[in-house]
Amino acid sequence: MNLPSIKQLQYLLAVYKEQNFNRAAESCHISQSTLSVAINNLEELVGQQLIERDNRKLMFTAMGELVVEQARMIIDQSHNMMKLIAADGDVMAGDVKLGCIPTIAPFLLPKLAKKSRTEYPKLRLRLIEDTTAQLMAQLERGEIDVAILALPIDTGNFHVMTVGQDRFKLVAHKQLAEKLSQLTDFEDVPDGSLMLLEKEHCLRGHALEACRLSKTEKIHPFEATSLTTLVTMLEDGEGISFLPDMALEAGLLRNTSLVSLNMPFENATRQIGFIWRKTSFRAQCYRNIGLLAESLMSGQAKSKV
Template sequence: MKNLPSLKNLHYLIHLHREQNFNRAAKACFVSQSTLSTGIQNLEELLGQQLIERDNKSFMFTATGEEVVARAQQVLTDVTDLVDLVQQQGKPMTGDVRLGCIPTIAPFLLGRLLSQCQQKYPELNLQIKEDTTEQLLLALGEGKLDLLILALPVETHGFHSKKVGIDPFKMIVHKQFVSGLKEPVDYHSLPENSIFLLQQEHCITGHAISACQLQDTRKVHPFSATSLHTLVQMVSCKLGATFLPQMAIDSGILKGTELEVLDPPGEEPYRDIGIVWRQTSSRLTTFRGIGDEISSLLQ
């Protein structure tokens, strides 16, 4: 049998590629810089290929080094999934699950999800990370996260996904703004620059524009918010209207404001809520159990 590289040295290589600095990579691996450097040199000797070009002040990964990093990441992810498979045999709703969630869902769902899971599955430990869809998918692929809660549809890059519920959008306006609206609301009658939306990369913006047929961009204010709370503040200043997901409204985001909730005209806009996981993961029963808890909360 061939001599195989150690997982530890592959781990060192991955962190060096990620940090692009020997000192930072060593700290991330909780070893000395000399230990990390020696481990990578041993890996090069074992493979018989140069992975890093070095000089006195800098270094760069060779083409082979880049390929080894990508393969090493998959190897470590598969090994982690293998350990999970063995440890979770017969006890699916136990152990650690590193759960990622996007900012337009996390503040309004995760607190209730954690509380519900703690009561029903006391041996299940959900470790939460909030980030953008792009960053969460990257972390999932690198094995840093186990399960994601995202708004679908989204390009999942070969991961498995499952819809667990829907989240309708409502139109939010100041009560003084309502008096000037005719029901059902006609978007064409709204003033220019009167609709506030999140930045374009947020799923809610794309869903709202599509479902509510906001093709007339003159109605949309050029200001774009980074959070739903900022949208609430803008509309509270009597500057126009916006759209909020039902889960945010149910969580009390409008409490203490003078804002009113209206049904959007025509087709009711909504977003699908789904969970996403790696195809190689062995914890499908656990993930489906968490998805069932999310479904019950979305009802």
């Protein structure tokens, strides 16, 4: 039985990612004609049409979608095999591409990278910061090995390892905080007073869940792109927000007039999770890194008791 080559599968994945033959060829550093021939040969080999195309657009067939899914796993396994060989079979050696969301990265990654260098000196963490949606897509395409995300989210068929929880706290200007200290129902806050990150950040949804807020008129129209910007806006004294404890512990409110208050709800938290592909050869490596993160988060929690 003739089998597809790794190169053919890589070309197929490039077309799927770019949804365009020209851009796919450029990303593979080959001509469009070379790419087209490779895809045609692959279709002849499997005896199925994988891509429907005309002069203006292309669309993957149902079989094409299935082949793409299998191709991703094969390429992923091939990369893992070569990494394992390069590391002489040591799963805790070599490169690991680790993605993390912006509302966790500044507060956990520096500590994790330092601890990893101490515990696993042969391991090199290549760190990437991006939104949840982008990291999930990169994980699926095999562009990163593992992602650190805030849960709950739909993690599909990926393996999930929870490494800790991060409590939300109410943050406001000192003068406003005095009025809110006895607040038990956030439906009573003034309209337009709740400031949040923009919708691309999962922290927005988690914060709304934490305060159990159902009335959207309470939300301020301004949407911050980062926690730093959000804090700057809160300094004006007109709004409130719900921010993760790990950011506050790292000094996010330092040199400001803002204070943090405990939330009145026990489950006002987000879970921090390590997520990777179930097909990965290096699951033990990712689990070990996750255990380092778990120890860091556990130590942070104990230091506050």
